[in-house]
Amino acid sequence: MHTVLPSIDPAIADLAPGFRALSISVDAAEIVNPHIGADALNRACQSLSTGGAPWAEAHLQAWGEVFRRFGAKPQRTPCSAEALLKRVRRDQQLPSIDPVVDLYNAISIQYAVPVGGENLAAYAGTPRLVVADGTELFDTMKDGAPAHESPEQGEVVWRDDIGVTCRRWNWRQGVRTRLGADARQMWFILESLPAMPLAALHQAGEQLTQGLHLMMPGATIESRLVGVEG
Template sequence: MLIVLPSIAREIAVLAPGFRALSVSVSTSRIVSPGLGKQALDDACQYIGSGGPAWADAHLSAWADVFREFGAKPQRTGSSADALRKRALKAGSLPSIDPVVDLYNAVSLKYAIPVGGENFEAYVGMPRLLIADGTEEFDTIKDGVPTRESPEHGEVVWRDDVGVTCRRWNWRQGVRTRLTANAKQMWFVLESLPEMPINSLNEAGDALIDGLRLLMPDAAIDSRLIGADIQ
């Protein structure tokens, strides 16, 4: 199978000491249980409505602090986990998108962790987490129209050889690599700070992998821990 091998710039360890993530590569197979993702999403919304993990607020607050460190305003452009949690708590539920997206959103909600899902077939080269110089290109939709923009100088971004795939660390995903259930090669990244216990990070990864195996029993899956200070 194709294994995604992300790289993380050393500057990230200075900005966010103790940052670590799980990188999950998936060579997909036919989806046999399409309703599983929506059920997981509904269960996660119910779980956080009753409180969620004890460390959730501390973890999301730590992400807000890191965003401030590189110049983002978390009240407007915060982490994906914080935005998803606020939507779910306000509405009491979240709409279904597709089985795979529903599943990784469920993991993000339940474990208060940013989870990115990418169509790796659309990548050119391997993912890299680094600090932008401001000249990179990012494809997005603005007012319903496809457009290109650049990140701010000093902004943390994920990118490949073509351009930025996710702005402000995990705030907004680009259009080019957006994931759907039809993708043949998928890549997921579960991003945590020290306020999230490492055993909980591993549990989140297991929850995603277990869900993917139920969705796609014949999929090939690889998971590994990554970080700027992890060799």
């Protein structure tokens, strides 16, 4: 299988000391239990009624501080985990989107951790987390039509050889590499800061992996820890 080892710009250590992530590569198989994702999403939403993860508030606050360091305004453009949690607290649930997307959104909600899911076959080169110079292109949708925009100079983005795949670290995913259940090569990245215990990050990754195996029993999955300092 193709194992993804993303590249992380050394400048990220200054913006987010102690940043670490789980990179999970998947050679997908036929989905035989599509309900796994929706079931997990419902359980995750219900778990918030009992308070959610004990580190959630501190972890999301830490992400807000990191976003401010590179010029983002977390009140307007929060990290992906905070955005999901706000929607659940407002609506008490999230609508089902796609079996795989439902599953990784469930992990993000339950563990208060940003989780990205990408169609690896759409990538050109290795995913890398960098500080943008402002000339990169990001594909998105505006008024229902395909469009391109550029990140701000100094903004933290995920990108490949073609352009930006996710703006403001993990705030908005691009269209080109968007993941769905029909993808044959999948890549997930679970991103955490020291406010989230490392053991909890591994537990979140294991739960995602277990869910994928239940959903598509023939899948091959490999997980790597990246970005740890020291």
